Amino acid sequence: MIEGILIGLTTALTLQNILMVMLGCFFGTIIGMLPGLGPMTAIALMIPITYGFDPATGLILMAGVYYGAVFGGSTSSILLNAPGVPGTVATSFDGYPMAQQGKAGKALAIAAWSSFAGGTLSAIYLLFMAPSLSKVSLSFRSPDYFALMILGLTAIAAFSSKGQFLKAMMMVVLGLMLASVGQDSLSDITRFTFNNMNLTDGISFVLVVMATFAMSEALTIILKRNDPTSAAKQVSLTELGSIKINKEERTKMYKTIPRSSVIGFLIGVLPGAGATIASFLAYGMERNIVNDEEKEKFGKGSVNGLSAPETANNAACSGSFVPMLTLGIPGSGTTAVMLGALLGFGVQPGPRLYMTNPEIFWSIIMSMYIGMVILLILNLPLIPYIARILAVPKNYLIPLILFFSITGIYVMSFNNFDIYLMIGIAVVATFMRLYDFPMPPLILAFVLGGLMEENLRRSLLLSNGSWEFLWDRTLTACILLTTILIVIWHIYKTMFKNNKA
């Protein structure tokens, strides 16, 4: 492991890669700060740029963007009560009341330190957990992978949208359907191309991500600009107050941070869970743990209430890298985007990544830590200035997002068919978003579609067409049993809710 850490440090500490982490954190913070634009949009916008770099550098840039976007999301939660990302919704519960009391600077500083501590601790957990899990996952066979992908897709559907399991499953199927367009990987037979040559190679991953996130988010912002429920009440962006944290507040944070980082990391590792669930759980847990006097302050500007979700959402970000790096199966929509980008580089994540591309594996882990340090150095003193970006008028912001999305696709293919296809998918995605059809399951399914078909093919061929492979191996059966339990739990929950209603 020491050797690996040194390889990672050597790669991550090159001038170019440090610069990439810095740029990533900076742009991520800015994009994540803008309400409606989350880490997936931020990373999607970066993908065309990363193709000019080697895989390690590209991934380091994206990891920086990811952390920056999550941190940026908390800034808009605190200042505008408009979370930039779902993972920072819980941050606004106590962050915004604190800002309303004239302590916006302090709230931002608590968020920054908690994010830093949560990210740092979880990077350490990742350091120890990822290599061991990589070794274990080497024993995985095609049926296990197939079952794991079913579990991942079911879990993301179960957790992505409250009470919308069937909608999320429909999006999973739609993502898999989109992934099936183009040539079959083994026989080269074209499928669902309708004799259109532009579809022979399938639909580009970047196109789907840009359309369902960047472009459709921009269209949704325009569509809802007069919606009174989405209008944000503003805290003064010029007078944020002091960013100093006193001794009493520090003592509270010392207790909250370690427990929230553990819960955040563990939730992040689970497929489909992630920063949103982690932050809510950490908030709830913290509320139950603290004394009655402190409990009263929750929702009114509690330090514990702000520190817990901020620590947990950053810890969950690192945790979500575990299944992606060790199993090649992303645990969240954001890591699915990163997995797609890695595949674009020709790098196959999974247990062998640890051995075949140790520089990528370790440099990502090391760059996470460097990213945390840079986020703190960059963001803490610059908070009052960065916060002013929130005042950028949407009349300029939206066309620029559309411009970056379309240009990102155009420079990859120089083909206007891709632009039309992107507009078409974006319009459908915008409409579906209005009715709460979640997009992350679609992206995860689109990324996993090819791998899933490949593993199902291998499993069915090895078992001579019999579906017994699903319960032949204990591991496969256990994974599928977990999937079934998730589905049953959701059906039970929905029925219970209906009966109550």
Add this chain to the structure above:
Amino acid sequence: MNINTTKVISLLFFIFSAFYLYTAYQIQVFAFDENAPFNARTFPIYLGYAGLFFSGLKLILPDPNTIKVQHKTLEYKKTAILIVIAIIYGATILKVGYFLTTSLFLFSSYYFLGERRWVLMFLLSFPFVAAFMYLLHGVLDIYLRDPFLQSIGVMG
């Protein structure tokens, strides 16, 4: 009668899945692959059935979380204009070139979104695209075909 739009979307998805399934059965596979345990049409067929299953369930089960969209507050007109501008952009980019189409796309988008600060609108379109194009073409070495700039002799 109040129609639940989520149910309508589910119905559309059901029809789409049926069409997908029909098309999956039409996929031509090699003769020797026809009876193989897995061929090019196997996975799509399962997906088609999965689509029918989930959308069918959504259609028949009660919807406890009905989403009510306030259509009156939505900016359909401006959104539609932006989409049309993007389609026009797609239709002209190959013929006219990156610089002019992208600049006009940005300028017109600012305008239709209600912006009237002409200088800022200009600066954030023509010079902005020129700088971005220089970054792509000049620094990152990504070739951008531009008949317009070629015709006026700016680009070789």
